[in-house]
Amino acid sequence: MSAALQAGAFDVERIRQDFPILTRTVHGKKLVFLDSAASAQKPRAVIDAMAHCMEAQYANVHRGLHFMSERTSEAYEAVRDKVAGLINAASRDEIVFTRNGTESINLVAHSFGRALLKAGDAVVVSEMEHHANLVPWQMLRDAHGVELRIVKITDSGEVDFASLEAQFADGKVKLLAITHMSNVLGSYTPAERLCAFAHARGAKILLDGAQAIVHRRVDVQVIGADFYVFSGHKLYGPTGIGVLYARREILEDMPPFLGGGDMINSVSYTHSSWARPPHRFEAGTPAIIETIGLGAAIDYVEAIGFDAIAAHERALTEHALNMLADVPGLSVLGRAQDRGGVISFVMQDIHAHDIATLLDRQGIAVRAGHHCAEPLMGRLGVSSTARASFGVYTTRAEIDALKSGLLRVQQVFR
Amino acid sequence: MSEEMTQLYQELIMARARSPHFAGRPAAFEHHAQGENPVCGDQVEVFVGNAQVRHESRGCAILLASADLMAEAVAGKTAAEVSELHAAFEQMVETGQTNPALGDLNALAGLWEYRSRIRCATLPWAALAQALGA
Numbered sequence: 001m002s003a004a005l006q007a008g009a010f011d012v013e014r015i016r017q018d019f020p021i022l023t024r025t026v027h028g029k030k031l032v033f034l035d036s037a038a039s040a041q042k043p044r045a046v047i048d049a050m051a052h053c054m055e056a057q058y059a060n061v062h063r064g065l066h067f068m069s070e071r072t073s074e075a076y077e078a079v080r081d082k083v084a085g086l087i088n089a090a091s092r093d094e095i096v097f098t099r100n101g102t103e104s105i106n107l108v109a110h111s112f113g114r115a116l117l118k119a120g121d122a123v124v125v126s127e128m129e130h131h132a133n134l135v136p137w138q139m140l141r142d143a144h145g146v147e148l149r150i151v152k153i154t155d156s157g158e159v160d161f162a163s164l165e166a167q168f169a170d171g172k173v174k175l176l177a178i179t180h181m182s183n184v185l186g187s188y189t190p191a192e193r194l195c196a197f198a199h200a201r202g203a204k205i206l207l208d209g210a211q212a213i214v215h216r217r218v219d220v221q222v223i224g225a226d227f228y229v230f231s232g233h234k235l236y237g238p239t240g241i242g243v244l245y246a247r248r249e250i251l252e253d254m255p256p257f258l259g260g261g262d263m264i265n266s267v268s269y270t271h272s273s274w275a276r277p278p279h280r281f282e283a284g285t286p287a288i289i290e291t292i293g294l295g296a297a298i299d300y301v302e303a304i305g306f307d308a309i310a311a312h313e314r315a316l317t318e319h320a321l322n323m324l325a326d327v328p329g330l331s332v333l334g335r336a337q338d339r340g341g342v343i344s345f346v347m348q349d350i351h352a353h354d355i356a357t358l359l360d361r362q363g364i365a366v367r368a369g370h371h372c373a374e375p376l377m378g379r380l381g382v383s384s385t386a387r388a389s390f391g392v393y394t395t396r397a398e399i400d401a402l403k404s405g406l407l408r409v410q411q412v413f414r
Numbered sequence: 415m416s417e418e419m420t421q422l423y424q425e426l427i428m429a430r431a432r433s434p435h436f437a438g439r440p441a442a443f444e445h446h447a448q449g450e451n452p453v454c455g456d457q458v459e460v461f462v463g464n465a466q467v468r469h470e471s472r473g474c475a476i477l478l479a480s481a482d483l484m485a486e487a488v489a490g491k492t493a494a495e496v497s498e499l500h501a502a503f504e505q506m507v508e509t510g511q512t513n514p515a516l517g518d519l520n521a522l523a524g525l526w527e528y529r530s531r532i533r534c535a536t537l538p539w540a541a542l543a544q545a546l547g548a
Contacts, residue, residue, distance in 0.1 A: 351474035353454055357528055358423065369454045383455045383472065412423045413475075 010308040016393045018043040018300075029363025032398045032405075037183055037211060037342045037389030038367050039233045042297075046237055049296035053289050061288055062262055062279075076288055079295035080278070086298050087228060088219040089245055096244040096251070096278040097286055101210040102132040104229035104244035105177070107257040107281060108206055109136035112175075112227075112246075115255050119145030122172040124164075124203075126189075127153045127379050128182045131372040133208045137177060147172065153379070157185035157334030159194070168201045176205045180212035180228075184371045184387065185334030186317070186342035188212060195224035204250070210234055214391070215313055215340045217306035220245055232290065236392070237297030241290035244281070251277035258283040301392070309392055313341040316390050316399060323403040330406065333380055341390035344371070347406070350413050352384040358409040359386075364402055422524040423475065426483075431475035436485030440468050449541035451477075451533055460541045465490050467542060474534055476525070481538035483519050493546045500539045507532050 016022050019041045024031050033041060053075070059068035061076045084092045098104045113136075117123070123137050123146055141148045152163035159178070167173060176198040181188050191207055198205040206227035209218060213230040220228050225245070232241040246254075256263055256274055260283035265273040274280045301309065320343055324330055329348035347355060356368035367387045370377045377383055388402055443463035450457050456473030458481050466489045469481040484503075488496050499516070506513050510526035522535050 351456075353456075353474040353531065353534065354423070354476070357531055374455065377455065413428070 010304065010312050012312065012393065012395050015304070016395075018045065019393050020044060020047070022393060026363045026365070027361055029361075032362075032364040032401050034388040034390065034394065034398065034402060035365045035367050036214075036391035036394070037234070037387065039239070040214065040236045040391050041393065042238065042293075043236055043300050045300050046293045046296045050238060050289050050293040053292045058288070060285055072288060075295075076286070076291050079291050079298075082295050082298045083243055083245075086218075086302070087213075087245055088221050090221060091248055093276070093278055094245055094248050094251065096246070096281045097291055098229075098242040098244050098281075099240055099287065100233070100242035101208065101229045101231040102136075102242070104231075104242050105133055105206070105208065106136045107244055108177075108227055108229075108246070109140045111254040111257045111281070112250065113137075113140040113146065114144055116253060117144070117146050117174055120147070120172065121174040122147040122149050122167075123175045123177060124149045124151050124167050124173050125176075126151045126159060126178050128157065128185060128187070128373065128376050129177075129179055130183050130208065130210070131374070132210070133177055133179060133206075134375070149173070151178075155335075157182065157187040157336045157339075159189050161197075164197065168197075168203070171201070173198075173201065173203045176203055177227075178205070178207060180207045180209045180218070181215065181340055181342070182334070182373075182376075183211050183342060184344050184373050184376055184385065185336060186339040186344070186389075187334055187336030188216075188338040188340060190338070191223045191225065195226075199224065211340070211342060216310045226250055232294040232297060235294070235297050236300060238290040238293040240287045241294045246277075248277070251281075254281075256280050256283065260284045262286070304392060312392065313390055313394075316394055316396065317341045317343070319396055320388065320390070320399045320402070323399055324406075327403060327406050327410075329410070333382070333385060341394070342387065343389070344385040344387045346382055346385050347410070350409060352386040354413070355386045355406070355409055358412060359402070359405045362401075362405045362408065364405045366402070422528060424521060424524075426518060426521045427475060427479040430479040430482040434469075434471075434478060434482040436466075436468050436482050437470065438468055439470055440464075443468075445545040445547070447541045447545035449537045449544070451537055453533070456534065456537070458538045458541050460485075460538060460545050462542070462545050469538060471538070473537075474531075476522070476531055476534040477537060480522060480535040483521065484538050484542065487517060487519055488542070496542065496546060500543055503539060504536060507535055 021041050057071050059072045061073040080092045080095045083095045137148050149167045151167050152160040154160050195205050204226040207225050209228050209230040214234050228245040233239040263280050263283040265275050333344045352368035369384050443461040445462040448459045458471040461468045467485040471478050471481045507525045512520040512523045
């Protein structure tokens with residue numbers, strides 16, 4: 001039983017005991033891991049679930065008529081129920097397993113985009129998208145003749161609804177594809193309002209939940225999302241497993257993305273017919289072990305509880321913003337009202353890469369660069385930023401260490 | 415200040431990053447080329463003319479210092495000599511082994527321990543090689 005599951009109240013020190021990697025040292029210093037937004041560390045429960053699968057209960061799924069295959073298929077399909085529960089999907093058949101959030105968006109762009117959008121229709125994304133929610137739509141535009149439009153953000157890092165109105169004005173927009181939480185600015189977008197906005201104008205909406213799913217409870221039915229995507233590895237699960245949620249009637253109308261085994265109903269030399277969703281979209285042997293790892297990760301975060309996680313991260317973010325405000329010459333990018341534990345910053349006369357390298361020498365891991373959001377960097381007038389991001393295991397002491405670390409970086413550059 | 419932190423960011427590197435000696439686009443030049451690091455968007459443009467090299471760089475301290483020390487090191491050299499120096503420089507930052515032929519460029523030897531940053535220092539050299547048609 002993991003430590004976190006035993007405690008009623010949120011106890012970060014007990015949670016840290018669940019993550020073996022956090023005892024590691026880096027360059028002889030205690031690891032201060034502030035890069036969870038890129039990929040989170042894994043709790044023992046996830047590591048054990050995956051090892052158990054390989055050691056005790058493994059075979060290919062949906063195929064064998066033998067014990068191991070049947071048990072593994074059950075374990076694999078049980079995770080579909082867990083994911084449906086996590087985001088409150090109306091049906092388990094609305095959950096498609098993919099490789100990661102990027103693949104989920106590519107699946108929608110390729111299948112929904114080519115079959116259900118036509119030349120002349122428009123897709124809208126925002127200025128603060130990860131490349132994963134921009135490049136697939138550019139590819140769709142170039143291959144299929146849909147128009148790609150960009151909705152502006154305000155200087156505080158929030159969706160500019162006046163710009164959104166303008167983009168929708170001619171009635172051509174059929175899909176709004178937008179982040180639920182910026183991986184650079186930490187801003188949440190008002191998902192419910194955006195869904196209502198798109199639906200009132202006859203458009204569907206895809207929310208990129210890669211960041212948001214980690215930090216707060218997501219209910220796709222309350223939000224009203226048509227598509228919701230995320231990856232397992234940011235949610236304390238393994239790499240190689242992602243999720244596409246789509247409303248059942250939309251999935252029913254979508255053709256397959258990849259062809260092969262597992263996604264068919266029947267196959268002859270001349271013709272094949274497709275399985276029903278979700279299997280229609282899961283060609284080939286899936287990431288069985290990783291999916292089971294994702295199931296363990298969902299159990300883990302559900303046991304802690306999203307209310308507790310959100311409260312912990314809200315307190316940390318507030319503390320971090322206060323601490324960083326004390327560092328001379330440091331500017332935090334974005335001042336959204338509704339924001340989570342992802343903070344990008346720049347420092348006067350010190351490049352983000354130099355910041356990251358000098359922090360790393362102190363054992364502090366932050367990300368530096370354009371964060372796969374190059375156009376947003378241009379919009380913000382910077383070429384790169386440093387980013388600190390938090391998880392369930394992040395402590396106030398680590399944020400204090402970040403502040404001291406940054407002051408030391410400044411000494412090198414003085 | 416810990417020694418580890420200042421090992422790479424030593425005085426010569428910081429001085430050249432702050433106040434480069436060979437920065438700026440010359441009025442006239444024979445060759446030029448641009449280099450960009452796709453990971454961070456850092457850019458360097460090198461200009462060759464009058465047996466000297468100048469650079470316009472936007473990036474981290476390592477890139478800025480490397481471009482400036484490169485411009486100093488290659489002044490008056492032939493294309494073949496520049497190419498030799500380039501190879502020696504790459505070997506030095508990859509291995510951490512200093513080389514007397516590299517002079518002040520040896521200040522960047524500490525980079526070998528920072529694998530993800532080696533590209534910052536080699537980018538100006540790649541741009542220069544491109545400008546010289548190598």
